[in-house]
Amino acid sequence: MSLPHGYRQAEMHTSHQRIETAHALINGHFHCLIACLLSTCDYIEPDNQAVPKSITQALWTGCTNTPIHSHTFTLMSPTTSRWQTSEVANAFLEGVRSAIPGADLQLAVMGKIIEQWCPSPHTLVDLGCGDGILGRYLLNRFPTAQGIFADFSEPMLAAVRQKVSDIPQATVVTADFGQPDWGASVATHGPIDVVVSGFAIHHQPDDRKQAIYAEIYDLLAPGGIFLNLEHVASATAAGEALFDDFFVDHLHAHHVKADPHVKRDAIAQKYYNRPDKVENILAPVESQCQWLRAIGYRDVDCFFKTFELALLGGRK
Ligand SMILES: C[S@@+](CC[C@H](N)C(=O)[O-])C[C@H]1O[C@@H](n2cnc3c(N)ncnc32)[C@H](O)[C@@H]1O
Numbered sequence: 001m002s003l004p005h006g007y008r009q010a011e012m013h014t015s016h017q018r019i020e021t022a023h024a025l026i027n028g029h030f031h032c033l034i035a036c037l038l039s040t041c042d043y044i045e046p047d048n049q050a051v052p053k054s055i056t057q058a059l060w061t062g063c064t065n066t067p068i069h070s071h072t073f074t075l076m077s078p079t080t081s082r083w084q085t086s087e088v089a090n091a092f093l094e095g096v097r098s099a100i101p102g103a104d105l106q107l108a109v110m111g112k113i114i115e116q117w118c119p120s121p122h123t124l125v126d127l128g129c130g131d132g133i134l135g136r137y138l139l140n141r142f143p144t145a146q147g148i149f150a151d152f153s154e155p156m157l158a159a160v161r162q163k164v165s166d167i168p169q170a171t172v173v174t175a176d177f178g179q180p181d182w183g184a185s186v187a188t189h190g191p192i193d194v195v196v197s198g199f200a201i202h203h204q205p206d207d208r209k210q211a212i213y214a215e216i217y218d219l220l221a222p223g224g225i226f227l228n229l230e231h232v233a234s235a236t237a238a239g240e241a242l243f244d245d246f247f248v249d250h251l252h253a254h255h256v257k258a259d260p261h262v263k264r265d266a267i268a269q270k271y272y273n274r275p276d277k278v279e280n281i282l283a284p285v286e287s288q289c290q291w292l293r294a295i296g297y298r299d300v301d302c303f304f305k306t307f308e309l310a311l312l313g314g315r316k
Pocket of ligand 1: 132
C-alpha cells in the first residue's frame with residue numbers, strides 16, 4: 001500500500017514552507033514572510049483534502065478560510081514539535097524503535113568506527129538521544145567514557161533518565177539543536193571526542209542541518225568523530241516507495257509478535273498517517289557528506305545505508 005508521490009511532495013513542500021515561514025518571521029524578513037504566507041494558505045482551503053490543514057495550523061493559530069488580511073497570526077515557538085508530546089515520544093519508543101531494520105548492525109558499525117579512530121574516548125554525546133539507545137550502547141562498549149545525553153523533549157528526557165539511572169558516567173541535559181546555542185550545555189563537559197545522533201537532525205531545514213554539523217565540528221576535540229545515523233532522502237520516488245514498503249514489513253513483523261492478529265494494512269495506515277511525518281525534512285546522503293567535507297571533516301563517508309536509513313560522518 002503506498003501513497004501517491006504527489007501527496008508526499010506537497011506535504012514536504014508545506015513542511016519546508018512552515019519552517020521557512022518561521023525563519024522569515026524570526027529574521028524579520030517580512031516580505032519573505034508574506035510570500036510564504038500567501039503560498040502556504042493555498043494549502044488550507046477546507047475542501048482541499050490533499051494536504052491536511054493541521055500542517056499549516058501547527059504553525060499558525062487563528063488561520064481559517066477568511067481573507068488573509070483579516071487575521072491575527074500567532075507564531076508558535078520554532079521549538080514546538082510533536083516530539084515534545086508523550087503521544088509521539090511513546091509511540092516511537094514503544095512501537096517503532098525496535099522495528100528499525102538493521103538496528104543491531106547500525107550500532108555495530110558505529111562502534112567499530114569509534115574503536116578504530118578513537119579507541120578510548122573520554123566524552124561522548126548522544127544528540128537527540130530519545131531514550132539514549134545509541135549512547136547507552138556506546139557507554140557499554142567504552143565504559144571509561146563520560147556520556148552526555150541531550151534532547152529537547154520532556155517525555156524523551158524522562159525515558160533516558162530512567163534508562164541511565166544506574167550508569168554513573170551518564171549525564172542527561174536539555175538541549176534544542178534547533179537553536180544555535182544548544183552546544184553550551186555540552187561544551188561545559190570539555191572537548192568532545194565523539195558526537196552521535198540517531199534519526200533526529202533530519203527534523204531541521206537543510207541550512208540548519210549544515211549549521212548543526214559545523215557547531216558539532218567546533219565542539220569536537222582534534223580527531224573527534226561525528227556519526228549521524230539518519231533518515232535520508234531517497235534518490236527517486238520509486239526508492240521512497242521501496243523504503244516505505246520495507247519499513248512497513250518490519251513494523252508489521254514487530255507488532256505481530258505482541259498481537260498475532262494485527263493486519264499489515266492497519267500498520268501501513270498508521271505508518272503513512274503518523275503525526276510526526278510532517279516534521280521530516282529529508283536530504284540526500286551525498287549532499288550531507290559534501291556539507292561535512294566543506295566544513296572540514298576528514299574521512300567523510302556513508303558507512304552504511306539501507307534505502308533511507310544511513311550512517312554518515314567523519315572526523316575532525
Ligand atoms: C526519531 S527520535 C530518535 C531517538 C534516538 N536518537 C534513537 O535513535 O532512537 C528523534 C529524537 O530527536 C529529538 N529531537 C528532535 N528535534 C530536536 C531538537 N530540535 N533538539 C533536540 N532534540 C530533538 C526528539 O525529541 C527525539 O527524541
